[in-house]
Amino acid sequence: MRITVATAVHWTRGFLQGWRVALRISGANFRARAAYRGDFVTALAMGLAWQASVLVFVTVLLTRFPGLGGWTSGGVLLIVAIRLLAHGANVMVFHPLYLVPKLMQQGALDGYLIRPMPVYRQILLYTFPLSGVGDALSAVLLFAFALTRVHLHWTPLMALYLIAAVIGGMFLEGAVQTAVSIIAFWRTMPLAVFMWFDRMIATFGNYPFSIFPLAARVVLTGVLPIAFIAYLPAAVLTGRAASTGVPVWLAYASPAVGPLLYILARYAWYRALTRYESVGG
Amino acid sequence: MTAHFSPRLVLPPWRAMRITVIAELTQPSRYVPQLTMLVTQLALTWWLWRALYAKVTESAGLNVSQATSYALLGVLFLQFKSVDRSSNGDAMDQLMLDGTIAYWFTRPLPARRWYLIRMCGDLGYGGAWALLGYVVCRAIGAIAGPPTWAAGGAALATLALGLVITYYLQAIVDLMCFWSTINDSAVMAVQLASSLLSGAFAPLWFFPGWFQRADGFLPFESTLNTPLSLYVGRLPVSALGTQLAIQAAWCAALAVFTWWLWRRACARVTILGG
Numbered sequence: 356m357r358i359t360v361a362t363a364v365h366w367t368r369g370f371l372q373g374w375r376v377a378l379r380i381s382g383a384n385f386r387a388r389a390a391y392r393g394d395f396v397t398a399l400a401m402g403l404a405w406q407a408s409v410l411v412f413v414t415v416l417l418t419r420f421p422g423l424g425g426w427t428s429g430g431v432l433l434i435v436a437i438r439l440l441a442h443g444a445n446v447m448v449f450h451p452l453y454l455v456p457k458l459m460q461q462g463a464l465d466g467y468l469i470r471p472m473p474v475y476r477q478i479l480l481y482t483f484p485l486s487g488v489g490d491a492l493s494a495v496l497l498f499a500f501a502l503t504r505v506h507l508h509w510t511p512l513m514a515l516y517l518i519a520a521v522i523g524g525m526f527l528e529g530a531v532q533t534a535v536s537i538i539a540f541w542r543t544m545p546l547a548v549f550m551w552f553d554r555m556i557a558t559f560g561n562y563p564f565s566i567f568p569l570a571a572r573v574v575l576t577g578v579l580p581i582a583f584i585a586y587l588p589a590a591v592l593t594g595r596a597a598s599t600g601v602p603v604w605l606a607y608a609s610p611a612v613g614p615l616l617y618i619l620a621r622y623a624w625y626r627a628l629t630r631y632e633s634v635g636g
Numbered sequence: 637m638t639a640h641f642s643p644r645l646v647l648p649p650w651r652a653m654r655i656t657v658i659a660e661l662t663q664p665s666r667y668v669p670q671l672t673m674l675v676t677q678l679a680l681t682w683w684l685w686r687a688l689y690a691k692v693t694e695s696a697g698l699n700v701s702q703a704t705s706y707a708l709l710g711v712l713f714l715q716f717k718s719v720d721r722s723s724n725g726d727a728m729d730q731l732m733l734d735g736t737i738a739y740w741f742t743r744p745l746p747a748r749r750w751y752l753i754r755m756c757g758d759l760g761y762g763g764a765w766a767l768l769g770y771v772v773c774r775a776i777g778a779i780a781g782p783p784t785w786a787a788g789g790a791a792l793a794t795l796a797l798g799l800v801i802t803y804y805l806q807a808i809v810d811l812m813c814f815w816s817t818i819n820d821s822a823v824m825a826v827q828l829a830s831s832l833l834s835g836a837f838a839p840l841w842f843f844p845g846w847f848q849r850a851d852g853f854l855p856f857e858s859t860l861n862t863p864l865s866l867y868v869g870r871l872p873v874s875a876l877g878t879q880l881a882i883q884a885a886w887c888a889a890l891a892v893f894t895w896w897l898w899r900r901a902c903a904r905v906t907i908l909g910g
Contacts (some may be wrong), residue, residue, distance in 0.1 A: 377681075391816070393816050394816060397825060400825075401825050401828065404828055407826050408828055408831070408832045408837060411832065411837075412832075412837045412838050414689060415838055415842050415844075416838060416842065419695045419696060419842050420689075420692055421685055421691055421692070421693075422692075423684075423688060424687050460725075463788045495774065499673055538665075542665065548665060548669050548719075550669070550670060550673075551669040551673045554673060554677070555673075555676060558676065558677060558680050559676075559680060562684065565687075566683050566684060566686075566687035567683055568683070571683075579760070
């Protein structure tokens with residue numbers, strides 16, 4: 356296809372229009388959540404407190420023990436901080452994917468198919484992820500705390516790498532959620548399946564992989580690539596990339612893994628959508 | 637609405653406990669994730685605590701065997717609350733939103749009895765998972781046995797009362813739906829509080845003294861920390877009487893509070909949709 360100035364302008368207008376609509380829907384979703392005032396305040400507080408509990412857990416342990424798996428307490432905190440930053444960003448964008456099984460069960464997806472907006476985007480705009488605000492806030496607080504403990508000589512390049520790592524982690528979690536939601540196209544899927552992947556990431560993503568046996572390290576790097584969310588970026592930032600057991604170039608390239616997997620997951624998702632059958636037959 | 641007492645109606649309602657088991661075991665997509673999650677959580681917990689104790693022999697009065705056993709038992713305890721009702725559309729907030737909560741008040745038994753029966757089914761099903769995990773962990777030596785038979789018995793007795801407290805705390809959260817309709821955040825709040833303040837995240841012995849003292853004024857510690865501390869020998873069996881008294885006091889207070897909540901809730905049932 357030949358790209359002309361007219362098509363480029365048309366595409367840009369469509370892109371901006373899409374964003375305008377998305378922002379307006381998000382605003383409406385926010386107001387809808389705010390209508391339940393008690394739930395609104397509690398959701399914000401709980402998002403904050405839930406992630407703060409991770410901080411409490413880690414700091415309690417790291418004040419009682421000298422380190423973990425050869426990492427100092429500051430290094431472990433940096434891993435936790437990067438994972439939580441990525442998770443907070445992920446919740447803000449991708450959290451409604453958890454509702455895919457429910458939308459399938461209710462047959463609500465049928466309506467999405469006839470609206471003039473991509474189905475995937477409509478799902479992401481289903482609700483305002485209020486808990487994500489609390490998650491993101493607590494992640495920022497934890498990161499600020501980690502910075503006081505890790506003693507790194509930050510350079511602009513390192514700061515850029517950190518931002519890339521957080522965005523990469525956000526997309527990696529999003530890729531996993533997108534891929535998992537495909538199962539709902541084929542069969543009734545409980546929330547527990549989503550929660551399992553979420554907890555796997557939350558459970559294994561916070562610690563240096565050196566505490567795990569080799570088999571677990573291989574699975575968590577090559578099969579369910581949790582290592583790329585926080586462990587490998589933290590290893591690069593703290594100068595430990597050579598001791599991670601993966602090629603150094605791969606450790607440095609870890610922020611790119613998330614976006615690549617996300618593109619694949621999105622492609623697979625739309626392929627699966629073509630096989631969607633309404634619950635109504 | 638009051639149920640008419642009849643012996644014919646006493647036992648059959650308790651068969652409703654089977655609903656949880658039937659719902660959970662009919663779909664592999666329900667029990668397979670639970671099994672894999674339990675295995676991975678147990679494995680991680682074991683690796684984590686072994687790594688933490690790599691250069692330390694004792695911390696907060698616990699050696700590596702005690703700390704690992706405590707932490708693994710904490711993971712197993714969480715199985716009691718592992719049933720996911722929302723996937724069946726059977727969670728309290730869903731019943732409120734769908735209006736099907738109305739059926740609770742048309743059955744020939746009180747709503748609070750029906751709730752108790754269903755919760756017993758949930759706790760029983762989760763308890764079966766916990767027991768299975770315990771047997772396997774004991775068989776492979778991941779969890780050490782209690783130091784004495786008396787300690788084991790004391791742990792079991794306090795566990796039973798701890799589960800009663802867990803039941804009442806869950807009931808309070810669910811009953812909030814009669815006022816707030818949506819209780820997602822309240823559920824999260826109780827999950828957070830019960831996990832952090834009970835010692836499920838990390839044994840409470842590792843927390844600062846002020847935290848432990850403050851936690852002593854709340855019911856959560858009695859649900860998990862007390863039985864597990866008795867089990868691993870961190871609390872002496874001689875403390876059993878005091879601990880049972882504290883738990884009994886919490887049970888009584890929570891029972892009165894939930895009884896009052898049920899009365900208020902039944903008087904203001906709102907059926908959405910007319």
